[in-house]
Amino acid sequence: MATEHESVELVGDELVGNVARAALFAALMGASAYVSFPNPLSPIPVTVQVLVVFLAGIFLGPIWGGASMLLYLVAGAVGAPVFAGGSAGFGALVGPTAGYLWSYPIAAAVVGTVVHGGLELGDYRVGTVRLVGAMVVGTAVIYALGVVGFAYVQNVGLVAAFWTAAAAFIPAEAFKIAAAVGIVRSDAIAAE
Amino acid sequence: MLTYEPGDSFAHRLDPRAKLAVQIGFATAGLAHTTPLGLTLLGVVAAVSLRVSETSLLSSLYSLRFAVPFLVLAPVVEAVSLGAPWVDPTAAVDPALASIRILLVFLVAAAYVRTTPVRDSRAAIQRLVPGRLGVALGMGVALVFRFLPLLRRDLLRVREAQAARLGTERRLDERLALVAAGGLRRAFARADSLALALRARCFAWNPTLPDLQFSRRDVPVLVVACVLVVSVAV
Numbered sequence: 001m002a003t004e005h006e007s008v009e010l011v012g013d014e015l016v017g018n019v020a021r022a023a024l025f026a027a028l029m030g031a032s033a034y035v036s037f038p039n040p041l042s043p044i045p046v047t048v049q050v051l052v053v054f055l056a057g058i059f060l061g062p063i064w065g066g067a068s069m070l071l072y073l074v075a076g077a078v079g080a081p082v083f084a085g086g087s088a089g090f091g092a093l094v095g096p097t098a099g100y101l102w103s104y105p106i107a108a109a110v111v112g113t114v115v116h117g118g119l120e121l122g123d124y125r126v127g128t129v130r131l132v133g134a135m136v137v138g139t140a141v142i143y144a145l146g147v148v149g150f151a152y153v154q155n156v157g158l159v160a161a162f163w164t165a166a167a168a169f170i171p172a173e174a175f176k177i178a179a180a181v182g183i184v185r186s187d188a189i190a191a192e
Numbered sequence: 193m194l195t196y197e198p199g200d201s202f203a204h205r206l207d208p209r210a211k212l213a214v215q216i217g218f219a220t221a222g223l224a225h226t227t228p229l230g231l232t233l234l235g236v237v238a239a240v241s242l243r244v245s246e247t248s249l250l251s252s253l254y255s256l257r258f259a260v261p262f263l264v265l266a267p268v269v270e271a272v273s274l275g276a277p278w279v280d281p282t283a284a285v286d287p288a289l290a291s292i293r294i295l296l297v298f299l300v301a302a303a304y305v306r307t308t309p310v311r312d313s314r315a316a317i318q319r320l321v322p323g324r325l326g327v328a329l330g331m332g333v334a335l336v337f338r339f340l341p342l343l344r345r346d347l348l349r350v351r352e353a354q355a356a357r358l359g360t361e362r363r364l365d366e367r368l369a370l371v372a373a374g375g376l377r378r379a380f381a382r383a384d385s386l387a388l389a390l391r392a393r394c395f396a397w398n399p400t401l402p403d404l405q406f407s408r409r410d411v412p413v414l415v416v417a418c419v420l421v422v423s424v425a426v
Binding site for chain 2: 010032
């Protein structure tokens with residue numbers, strides 16, 4: 001064992017709480033890779049993952065929401081079965097969906113910044129227009145990076161990348177935005 | 193599902209940092225040399241890494257089945273156009289080579305996943321990422337591994353409860369919201385008790401980690417990693 005001998009320095013109380021929440025959110029993100037619903041609009045099933053990205057930004061704020069998604073990526077890279085269908089490993093971070101995966105921390109931070117009006121954690125119960133706007137911007141970030149990532153990794157043009165890796169998934173995002181608004185409005189979560 | 197399995201293979205006894213270096217070198221070299229010759233040489237490296245880690249090719253391939261539609265579709269979509277000449281097979285060559293490259297990177301990554309326990313990965317992260325950021329990252333990764341099965345079960349329970357009460361007849365956004373809100377409540381409750389337990393046990397910046405030491409058997413692996421990175425410049 002690599003024991004350290006200097007005096008023990010405790011982690012601050014606030015930081016402990018934030019690290020615990022970020023880790024649990026990352027685990028929730030991983031667990032949602034196993035959950036999918038039939039899509040009424042297309043044969044491709046809807047997964048909950050992008051919804052969890054939105055919720056990370058909304059409930060944890062831009063900094064810790066982004067951090068939790070980063071934790072999710074690192075845990076997956078070193079072997080936690082958290083990527084699509086329970087796969088794991090560094091390969092996914094440079095694979096066809098790499099752009100999507102890398103966009104999650106950025107999208108969570110963007111959604112958090114718009115909802116909380118800055119980097120500080122404020123009240124997430126904001127107007128519906130602002131909430132939806134934040135998630136629309138988040139969705140745009142996810143798909144822009146997803147398409148560019150796919151085009152780069154697969155060596156195809158942007159148009160082909162859009163039709164292969166994005167077009168079929170975009171309509172379902174409306175359901176996820178509606179679901180996130182529903183969760184925030186229902187007061188089902190009292191996270192203070 | 194591909195996951196860590198205890199064993200006594202050559203790769204099991206390597207330092208996790210050496211294995212991480214090979215993966216990064218392999219992915220970088222693959223991007224620089226997506227050519228038939230480059231991919232043949234990288235294919236040899238991938239085959240050797242599967243061999244020394246005693247990882248089955250079939251289970252590795254099975255674990256990446258979700259990426260397969262993209263790997264197949266990309267060359268097809270690039271080759272087909274909405275007008276004469278309709279199909280241009282030469283346009284599919286580059287995307288097809290890229291698909292092979294991705295497949296090889298997945299195989300090398302599978303060898304790491306199969307042979308590296310969580311505590312070693314965590315120790316590697318804390319040594320590679322300097323300072324408190326590394327400690328927090330290592331700790332967070334260990335917690336994700338610990339809580340993933342619990343939250344999976346939580347989400348499954350919400351879904352089963354939903355199905356038992358004809359919740360499957362609801363509109364999609366309502367179903368999504370119910371499952372996500374259930375998962376969120378469980379995650380927050382678990383985070384609160386975890387934070388309390390960490391405080392009660394004096395969660396510190398200097399935890400005890402397993403000892404990691406480069407040994408002689410890591411030397412060839414590190415050399416391979418360096419060669420792969422340097423090959424980018426060739």
